[in-house]
Amino acid sequence: MIMENIKFKTLCSIVFILSTFISLSGQERKLTINGFYINPKLGIYNWVEDDAGFIGGVEMNVLKDKFLYSADFYRYEELVIFSPTPAEYYNQIGIMMGKFVGDKLFRFQYQGGIAPIWGIKRTKLVKEGSGILATDYYENKDFFTIGLVTKLGFKIIPTRFLSIGIDLQANINLENPVYMPMISIEIGKLRNKINEP
Template identity: 30%
Template sequence: MGIKRSFLIVVVAMCTTPVLFAQVRMDGFAFSPKLGCFHMANHSDGVGLGGEFQVRERNNLFSLGYYEGYDIFMRYPSQGPTHSVWLMIGKYRGERLSRLYYQIGISPVWGRKNYLIGNSQDIITQNFFRMGLGMQVGYALLVSRSVGLGVDMHANLNTEGCMYMPMLSLKIGRLRRSLQRE
């Protein structure tokens, strides 16, 4: 519990310190529900879902996301979902009709794994928690000022095994300024 509490304190401090000193000039924000595939090396394959909150400031992008991966092949019974929280910072290109973005940050992953013992049918369940390096690359088509459709590729590098999630997203929020006629 100590690692999770420490992580939460660091996240809150990082998010609130610039606001307290009035240093943030927010250009836009978006909430993005996401759905896609989930693959964790030596662990599971399945469906990934979650959400992300993004804040734009100049050409910088700050985001906080939560994702779950569900094993759809059920290799072992009662294997729970794999959880991950993503705290990332990055850049984006494009302001008008489309946007390309890339981010990097920290991403803890936790969940439960099941192992077979030798050739028998006995199963050992083990909980795990790993801190990882999270990376995201994405492309969004900005349909209007407040709605966009996106495709993202998430990767988490940690000691338990690499996790990959290609996802589709719906972006809702203040995505761009009004298009002016030139």
């Protein structure tokens, strides 16, 4: 119950902060959104570590001038082939703000922000498995922490409403730092026609 309450308060805080970013950026001049798109992603996390796994999620983005505002949700699932029991999993909700360069066929973007991360993590070894296909059994704990997130993105934009690219993202926190390369597909209003100003 306490964990669900924390998750709800975190989600409300993120929505409030994101709406504040957008409203403050439009205080001095008319709020004109240059683009809006949804961005499903799929990738791997901690791929050179023992706790590697898959990540999937979605990101919503707003373009205003050369600024980029984002809100995202990701689900991390540990690779479970011959892995210890229980399998670890994490959830992340984040908000980021940054800039982008490129309005034609290619775009580079960089962002930073905050992202709570929570889930189940293994702790103490309870029983060690024996044999080739044996599984080790661990105690586990629920955790919740706030992390700083950074992201670099490289996109190819063949049409005004579709792009494909790679995002390199990290969540730096005290409990469970993760890094993840992801394939990114953006769908929405990404740019104007190339011959438009």
